[in-house]
Every structure is written in C-alpha cells, then in structure tokens.
Amino acid sequence: xxxxxxxxxxxxxxxxAFVSCTKNEDTKVVNYMVTGLSDPYDAVFFDNDGNSISKTxxxxxxxxxxxxxxxxxxxxPVYLYIKFKENIDxxxxxxxxxxxxxxxxxxxxxxxxxxxxxIYEVKVAGIVxxx
Amino acid sequence: MQKRxxxxxxxxxxxxxxxxxxxxxxxxxxxxxxxxxxxxxEIVILSNKGTTSNGKGEYSISDIKPGNYTIKVKFLGYETxxxxxxxxxxxxxxxxxxxxxxxKELLAVDIRDDKIETYSYSKIVLKEADLEQKPIRDIADFxxxxxxxxxxxxxxxxxxxxxxxxxxxxxxxQLDNGQKIEGGCPNRMDPTxxxxxxxxxxxxxxxxxxxxxxxxxxxxxxxxxxxxxxxPFDEFQLHVxxxxxxxxxxxxxxxxxxxxGGGKKVFFSLSGNNAQYGSYTDGDGNKIRSSFTKYGxxxxxxxxxxxxxxxxxxxxxxxAKNVSFxxxxxxxxxxxxKFYSVDYSAKNISDFIExxxxxxxxxxxxxxxxxxxxxFADTVIAVSNIIANRFGYRAxxxxxxxxxxxxxxxxxxYRIDKDGDRVKTMIGQFPMKNKVPVKNExxxxxxxxTNYGMFAEYRHNYDLWEAxxxxxxxxxxxxxxxxxxxxxxxxxxxxTPADSTHSSLVNFSISFGLSRKIGENMSLGLSVxxxxxxxxxxxxxxxxxPVGFDNYEYxxxxxxxxxxxxxxxxxYKYNNEKYGGLELxxxxxxxxxFIGGTYVxxxxxxxxxxxxxxxxxxxNLGNASLYGFELSYATPLRYxxxxxxxxxxxxxxxxxxxxxxxxxxxxxxxxYKIQNDPIGEIPPFNANANFSYNCMKGKLIxxxxxxxxxxQDRISVSMEELTTPDFIxxxxxxxxxxxxxxxxxxxxxxxxxxxxxxxxxxxILGTDTRIYEPGRVLFMNLILNF
Numbered sequence: 001x002x003x004x005x006x007x008x009x010x011x012x013x014x015x016x017a018f019v020s021c022t023k024n025e026d027t028k029v030v031n032y033m034v035t036g037l038s039d040p041y042d043a044v045f046f047d048n049d050g051n052s053i054s055k056t057x058x059x060x061x062x063x064x065x066x067x068x069x070x071x072x073x074x075x076x077p078v079y080l081y082i083k084f085k086e087n088i089d090x091x092x093x094x095x096x097x098x099x100x101x102x103x104x105x106x107x108x109x110x111x112x113x114x115x116x117x118x119i120y121e122v123k124v125a126g127i128v129x130x131x
Numbered sequence: 132m133q134k135r136x137x138x139x140x141x142x143x144x145x146x147x148x149x150x151x152x153x154x155x156x157x158x159x160x161x162x163x164x165x166x167x168x169x170x171x172x173e174i175v176i177l178s179n180k181g182t183t184s185n186g187k188g189e190y191s192i193s194d195i196k197p198g199n200y201t202i203k204v205k206f207l208g209y210e211t212x213x214x215x216x217x218x219x220x221x222x223x224x225x226x227x228x229x230x231x232x233x234x235k236e237l238l239a240v241d242i243r244d245d246k247i248e249t250y251s252y253s254k255i256v257l258k259e260a261d262l263e264q265k266p267i268r269d270i271a272d273f274x275x276x277x278x279x280x281x282x283x284x285x286x287x288x289x290x291x292x293x294x295x296x297x298x299x300x301x302x303x304x305q306l307d308n309g310q311k312i313e314g315g316c317p318n319r320m321d322p323t324x325x326x327x328x329x330x331x332x333x334x335x336x337x338x339x340x341x342x343x344x345x346x347x348x349x350x351x352x353x354x355x356x357x358x359x360x361x362x363p364f365d366e367f368q369l370h371v372x373x374x375x376x377x378x379x380x381x382x383x384x385x386x387x388x389x390x391x392g393g394g395k396k397v398f399f400s401l402s403g404n405n406a407q408y409g410s411y412t413d414g415d416g417n418k419i420r421s422s423f424t425k426y427g428x429x430x431x432x433x434x435x436x437x438x439x440x441x442x443x444x445x446x447x448x449x450x451a452k453n454v455s456f457x458x459x460x461x462x463x464x465x466x467x468x469k470f471y472s473v474d475y476s477a478k479n480i481s482d483f484i485e486x487x488x489x490x491x492x493x494x495x496x497x498x499x500x501x502x503x504x505x506x507f508a509d510t511v512i513a514v515s516n517i518i519a520n521r522f523g524y525r526a527x528x529x530x531x532x533x534x535x536x537x538x539x540x541x542x543x544x545y546r547i548d549k550d551g552d553r554v555k556t557m558i559g560q561f562p563m564k565n566k567v568p569v570k571n572e573x574x575x576x577x578x579x580x581t582n583y584g585m586f587a588e589y590r591h592n593y594d595l596w597e598a599x600x601x602x603x604x605x606x607x608x609x610x611x612x613x614x615x616x617x618x619x620x621x622x623x624x625x626x627t628p629a630d631s632t633h634s635s636l637v638n639f640s641i642s643f644g645l646s647r648k649i650g651e652n653m654s655l656g657l658s659v660x661x662x663x664x665x666x667x668x669x670x671x672x673x674x675x676x677p678v679g680f681d682n683y684e685y686x687x688x689x690x691x692x693x694x695x696x697x698x699x700x701x702x703y704k705y706n707n708e709k710y711g712g713l714e715l716x717x718x719x720x721x722x723x724x725f726i727g728g729t730y731v732x733x734x735x736x737x738x739x740x741x742x743x744x745x746x747x748x749x750x751n752l753g754n755a756s757l758y759g760f761e762l763s764y765a766t767p768l769r770y771x772x773x774x775x776x777x778x779x780x781x782x783x784x785x786x787x788x789x790x791x792x793x794x795x796x797x798x799x800x801x802x803y804k805i806q807n808d809p810i811g812e813i814p815p816f817n818a819n820a821n822f823s824y825n826c827m828k829g830k831l832i833x834x835x836x837x838x839x840x841x842x843q844d845r846i847s848v849s850m851e852e853l854t855t856p857d858f859i860x861x862x863x864x865x866x867x868x869x870x871x872x873x874x875x876x877x878x879x880x881x882x883x884x885x886x887x888x889x890x891x892x893x894x895i896l897g898t899d900t901r902i903y904e905p906g907r908v909l910f911m912n913l914i915l916n917f
Contacts, residue, residue: 044562054565077512125558127503
C-alpha cells in the first residue's frame with residue numbers, strides 16, 4: 001500500500017509539472033509568393049516580428065517568382081503589398097498570395113488599383129488562423 | 132390575593148413542569164492534538180436541536196427532555212463526531228469533544244477566527260462538498276445557484292457575479308480573507324472570480340449587504356473565496372487529491388491535482404490545473420462560440436513556529452487562453468496572472484488578545500485581447516494589452532473585551548496601477564511611406580488608485596441578544612496621466628489633462644445589527660448599514676471604449692463622487708427538529724450617487740468604434756432603490772429524503788435618468804428625462820427545488836433539481852434593455868462515494884435540452900440575439916483522495 005501511495009504521489013507530481021508547464025505557442029510557416037512578374041517591383045510586407053519591410057524585388061530569371069518564408073505564431077497578421085508597372089491583364093500566371101503551411105490562405109490574381117494605367121497596386125492581408 | 136396566586140400557579144404550571152423535566156448538556160470543543168479551542172463548531176442533537184461553540188469553544192444546549200440521544204459535532208477540517216448519550220430529568224451533563232483533524236479534508240479552510248454568526252444579515256457558506264458535486268468550470272457560474280445571485284455572461288467562461296442587483300465594483304470579491312485581484316480587461320473579461328481556479332476553492336462565503344466592513348470597502352456584499360491551504364501534521368505525511376471532470380456538449384475536460392503534506396512545523400501543498408473546453412450548442416442545436424483553455428499551478432508553504440502561530444507563503448501562476456466572448460468586440464487571447472501572498476496568523480495570544488491576522492499580497496495581470504476572430508479583422512486588427520498590478524495588506528487584531536463580547540480592529544490598504552493600449556494594424560489599407568498603417572490608442576494611461584482604510588467591529592452577546600456595530604473609514608486617492616481625447620476637429624474638448632485627474636475621497640461606512648433568539652427554534656435579526664465605495668479604474672480613467680451592456684462607448688470621469696448604499700435587512704430564521712429549517716430575508720437599499728453614463732453629443736466627441744450609437748461619460752446619476760427577498764427551506768439533514776426550496780426576487784429603480792431616442796438610421800432624435808426607470812441587469816423572480824435521497828448509508832445519493840425563472844419584462848428603458856422569457860430547467864445527478872478514496876459524481880444538466888438564456892446574458896455583438904445557455908450536458912467528476 002505504501003509503495004502504491006508513493007507511486008501515486010510520484011505520478012501526481014509528474015502530472016502537475018506536465019499540466020502547469022507553460023504551453024508552447026503553436027506556429028505556422030508563412031510564404032509570401034509573387035508569380036508572373038518579370039520586371040522589378042516594390043513590395044511591402046511584414047516580417048516575423050510584425051515589422052513593415054519594404055523591398056525592391058528583382059524576380060528570378062527563369063520562374064519570375066519571388067517568395068519569402070518564415071515561421072510565425074498563430075493569430076499574427078500577415079501582409080503583402082506590391083506596386084509594379086508591368087501590364088498583367090493577359091498574364092494567367094500572375095498571382096500575389098500568402099501561403100500558410102503549404103496552402104494558399106489569401107490570394108489575388110489581379111490588381112486592386114491602378115494609377116494612370118501605368119502603375120498597379122495589389123494587397124493581400126489577413127491573420128494566421130488561430131486554430 | 133389567593134385567587135391571583137391560584138391563577139398565577141395555573142399559568143406557571145406548564146413552565147414549572149417543563150423546567151422539572153428538562154435538562155442541559157454543556158462542554159468544550161477543542162483540538163485533540165493541540166488542545167486549541169474550536170469556536171464556531173456545529174453541535175446538533177440528532178433531534179435537530181443544536182448550537183455552535185462560542186469564542187472559548189464552549190457550548191450548551193438546554194431544555195432537553197430526558198432520554199437517549201445521539202449528538203453530532205462538526206467543524207470544517209475535522210472528523211465529524213457522533214456520540215450517544217442519555218440524560219436524566221434535571222441533569223446537567225458535561226460532554227467535552229476533542230476533535231481529530233480529518234486528513235481527508237485537510238485542505239479545508241481555516242475560518243475558525245470568524246466570529247460572525249450573522250443572525251442579523253444573510254451569510255451563506257458553500258463548502259467543498261457542494262462544489263464537488265457540480266461540473267464547475269467557473270466560480271460565478273456556480274454562485275448562480277445561491278438565491279439572489281446571478282451573473283453577467285459574455286461568453287463561455289469568466290462570468291461576473293451579481294448579488295441583489297449589485298455588481299462589478301459594487302461588490303467586494305476577494306480571495307482568502309482580503310486579497311483582491313485587479314483584472315486587466317475594461318470589459319471585465321477577467322473579473323476576480325475568473326482569476327481563481329475553481330478546483331482550488333475549499334469554501335465560499337457570501338455576506339450580502341453593506342454590513343460586513345472588516346474586509347475592505349463594501350457596498351453591496353462580500354464574496355470571500357477561500358482556497359485550499361495546507362495544515363500541520365503530527366508526523367510527516369504526504370497525500371494526493373485529484374479531480375478529473377468531463378462535460379459533453381462542450382467536449383470539456385478538466386484535471387486538477389494537489390499534493391499536500393508536511394510535518395508539525397513545515398507543511399505545503401502544490402496544485403496544478405488544466406481545463407480545455409470547446410464551443411457548446413444551445414437547446415436548438417445552434418453553436419455558441421464559447422471555447423476556452425485554462426491552466427496553471429499554485430504552491431503554498433506554511434510554517435508553524437509555535438502551536439498558535441502560522442506563516443503561509445502562497446504563489447499562483449495561472450493562464451487563460453483563447454477565451455471566446457461573442458458579445459464583445461474582442462476575445463481574450465492570453466491572460467497571465469501571478470499572485471503572491473504572505474499570511475501571518477496567531478491565536479490565543481493572551482486572555483485579552485485572541486487573534487492576530489495579517490496579510491500582504493501582490494497580483495500582476497497581463498491581459499491581451501484582440502478582434503482576430505471578428506469579421507472586421509480583415510480590415511483592422513486590433514490588439515489590446517493591459518497590465519494591472521495590485522498591492523495591498525490587511526492587519527487585524529481580535530480582542531476578547533469580555534466573556535461575551537469581541538472587538539476586531541485593523542487596517543487595510545491597496546494600490547492599483549493600470550496601463551494599457553490598443554494597437555490597430557490597418558491591414559485593409561495600402562502602405563503609407565512604405566509602412567503598413569498602425570494606430571496606437573491608450574486605454575489607460577498610467578492610472579493609479581490608492582486606498583487606506585481603518586476598521587473596527589464590536590460584537591456583544593447578552594442572553595438571547597446579539598448586537599454588532601461595524602465601521603470603517605477609507606482615504607482614497609487617484610490620478611492618471613492625461614486621458615485627453617482629440618475630437619474630429621483635432622480639438623481637445625472632452626479630455627482631462629493630467630493635472631486635473633487627481634481625486635481624493637474620504638468615505639465613511641457604518642453598520643448596526645441586532646438579533647434575538649426567540650425560543651429554541653427561531654431568531655429574528657435586523658441590520659442597518661451604509662456602505663460607501665470609491666469609483667473604480669474603469670469609471671474614473673478609461674479612455675473611450677464600449678464597456679457597458681448598452682451600445683455606447685464610455686469615457687472615464689476622474690471627478691466622480693463615491694457611490695453609497697444605505698440598506699436595511701430583516702432576517703427571520705426558524706429551525707425545527709421535525710420540519711427543518713426556514714430562512715426569510717428581506718432587504719431595502721437606497722443608493723446615492725449611482726454611477727452610470729450620460730450622453731456626450733457627437734459635436735463634443737465622436738465614437739472611435741464602428742457600430743456604436745454614441746459616447747457616454749461615467750457620471751453620478753442620482754439616487755436609486757432596490758428591494759427584494761430571499762426565502763429558503765430545507766428538510767432536516769438527518770432525513771434520508773431531503774428537499775430544499777429557495778425563492779428570490781429583486782426589484783431596482785432609478786429615480787430619474789436620461790433616455791435617448793434614435794431613428795432607423797441610428798440618428799439621435801430626442802433626449803428626455805424618465806422617472807422610475809428600472810435598473811438594468813436585474814434578474815427576474817427565481818425559484819428552485821432540490822430533491823435527494825440518501826441510499827446505502829449515504830454512499831449513493833441521487834438528486835433532481837427543478838428551477839423556474841420568471842420572465843423579466845421590467846427592463847431599463849434608458850439602457851435599451853431587452854426582455855427575457857421565463858423557463859423551467861431540470862437537472863439530475865448521482866453521487867457515489869465508493870470509499871474514502873474514491874467518489875464519482877455524474878449527471879445531466881438541462882435534461883429537457885431547453886433553449887433558453889438568463890436575463891443577464893449579453894447580446895451577441897451587433898445583434899439583438901442573446902447568448903443562449905448550453906443545451907443538454909452530461910457530466911462526470913472523478914474525485915480521488917489518498
């Protein structure tokens with residue numbers, strides 16, 4: 001009986017340690033992805049600390065694709081804005097998206113706004129799903 | 132003359148006969164190991180005649196008819212004694228009771244130093260056994276079972292208690308005789324009851340009315356949450372207590388485990404808890420967003436340098452995560468609460484000084500909430516973080532001023548610091564100057580409230596009378612950095628600059644109570660009191676936020692006057708060995724300087740939140756009155772078949788208040804004064820019947836509970852309150868105590884799967900739909916004790 005009691009107490013202590021440890025925040029992998037542009041363009045996006053980063057992107061020579069990947073906690077905001085001069089009206093490959101854990105969560109395949117038909121702006125934004 | 136003597140003899144004959152045939156028992160109740168006296172122990176002859184031991188541990192029961200009896204002696208934390216005795220006519224029998232500590236109930240709370248017998252006002256004590264029988268995920272939810280206690284529901288958890296229509300800072304809700312925790316959320320997502328793990332609770336004391344003034348500012352009542360505390364053992368021992376629970380519908384599970392033990396000088400307890408609940412469905416099968424996760428631990432370490440002194444160190448580290456509040460613009464993302472306390476208590480120091488109790492405490496709440504699960508988060512993500520600290524102390528000396536009187540004198544103090552902001556990330560907008568637009572708005576700006584109080588309570592027993600006088604004085608100071616607001620024209624109109632946020636109040640509270648036992652079975656009590664409380668952090672210093680249950684933003688007002696409750700209570704108690712116990716309490720309150728909101732025109736301040744009707748500023752609205760009653764009846768405990776019935780009602784009215792009229796486009800068309808407007812969030816008439824049967828010598832107890840809540844159509848016009856229909860609920864449970872080590876409790880709540888909501892359940896944000904209560908819930912609790 002004494003041994004049993006000691007066992008139960010040990011089990012209890014382990015359980016307390018288990019349940020009361022601060023639980024790790026769930027994280028997800030975020031990819032900002034731009035495809036279908038061949039000329040340089042301006043991008044503004046959040047980094048993994050939520051800071052606004054602005055960058056002039058020079059697309060890859062072959063895939064015309066740019067992506068930025070990082071880990072982020074659930075519930076954090078994601079934001080990607082690009083400003084470009086290339087006409088993408090007849091470009092089925094054009095896409096600006098935010099991929100979370102390998103799946104497009106937010107995506108645009110056209111522009112949001114044009115300035116004088118020469119400058120185009122697109123924005124995708126949202127939050128990393130909480131659950 | 133002879134005739135007169137004859138009649139006098141005839142008149143006195145029954146009393147003479149009675150006196151000749153009745154007897155008395157008396158004695159002392161004390162700790163079997165330490166010989167410390169035990170006051171407040173319950174002594175009942177199993178014909179239901181009983182008393183409690185006085186401050187010296189003494190008791191006496193007179194007018195006992197000759198015969199054979201069983202006497203039962205009970206006290207929290209000690210093994211109950213059942214003893215048979217026989218008594219002859221005219222005999223005065225001395226029976227002393229040395230009580231053994233019940234190691235199975237060792238975590239029980241030490242409330243022996245509480246001399247309050249409270250015949251003159253309502254005091255309710257809910258003990259561990261009451262809590263264990265229910266699936267308790269929230270303390271305020273559990274308190275709703277007490278007559279005239281209801282709770283504001285904004286989500287699945289963290290309900291906010293309301294007693295006789297008094298709520299929030301009108302109530303003094305505390306932990307372990309004096310510790311208070313300042314919640315972080317302006318919308319009270321985290322009231323004090325939410326910062327305490329329900330399974331850590333050993334007992335809850337509810338003192339209704341403004342009469343108990345020893346425990347801090349008290350306007351509408353005191354709720355004292357007493358948590359498990361370790362006690363010394365004669366020799367080193369180690370024990371475990373575990374409670375595992377499951378609730379269907381929510382798919383909720385709870386685990387709580389405590390290891391406690393120690394020896395004579397050093398003793399300890401360590402508890403861990405974890406609860407994970409999903410969203411429930413109501414009686415119509417609609418899902419209510421109500422999920423939450425809570426976890427944490429509590430550690431206590433006690434020292435007993437001498438037999439009559441104890442020092443206890445306590446630390447708790449508790450977390451609440453992803454708590455859903457469908458009626459609010461935000462959910463609680465993470466609430467990290469740490470609280471620390473050191474308690475010193477000494478007893479029987481001399482014939483004159485009976486007790487010394489001192490406590491120092493500190494709590495830190497780091498509260499984060501956001502709108503990320505709201506539809507409008509796709510354009511603006513708002514995250515608020517508030518840090519709330521509270522430091523305080525309480526020291527009290529209990530004096531034996533005579534054989535039948537006690538005097539308590541003491542002092543208490545607290546300081547609250549609060550600061551927080553709301554960061555709005557405008558993800559719906561394009562960047563400005565290559566940055567995503569972000570707005571930072573202050574909610575509190577380094578606000579501080581300090582309060583120094585002094586109190587005294589004198590209790591005197593004389594024959595069948597008990598008199599109580601209690602008073603306290605509070606010196607309250609507050610200030611904040613600027614709470615200025617800039618309106619649409621970039622003009623600071625409504626705001627208050629830092630140099631005018633200072634406020635000093637001196638509040639005096641006093642209460643008188645008188646009670647008299649009428650024969651062996653009855654007592655009648657009367658209490659009159661005035662309880663005053665200072666405005667809280669929200670009412671003084673909040674910087675524009677929708678925090679009421681009406682659809683307005685509120686602004687703080689540093690110049691508010693203190694709110695006062697002048698109350699009279701009458702308590703009638705009847706206890707009969709055959710028929711059981713009855714208690715009837717009636718109360719009337721006259722509230723002065725009632726704190727509410729007055730409208731601020733949009734020309735002065737436009738709201739910052741979309742969808743609200745406008746802006747209100749906290750103000751003293753004038754006078755209000757509340758009155759009502761509580762009625763309870765219970766069959767004698769010794770009966771196998773037990774029944775308890777309760778009924779309660781409160782009615783509240785504002786003398787005069789402003790009402791606003793809006794057209795279909797939410798444009799203000801009229802403001803007018805309304806007289807005798809009902810106070811908002813007052814629950815309707817409620818009645819409850821509980822039936823249980825003790826099978827197998829109390830090992831198996833089936834119980835059925837039926838509750839009726841009347842419709843509430845007496846609603847506040849000025850607060851645009853909604854009516855609530857009546858409903859009937861039926862719950863059933865079965866408790867099986869296999870042995871001292873294992874108890875299983877299971878049951879079904881809301882058997883009929885009724886779709887209903889309480890009157891104090893708030894609306895789901897942006898709608899007139901109220902948050903419905905859970906539909907049918909199956910629950911099971913497993914309690915292990917080694």
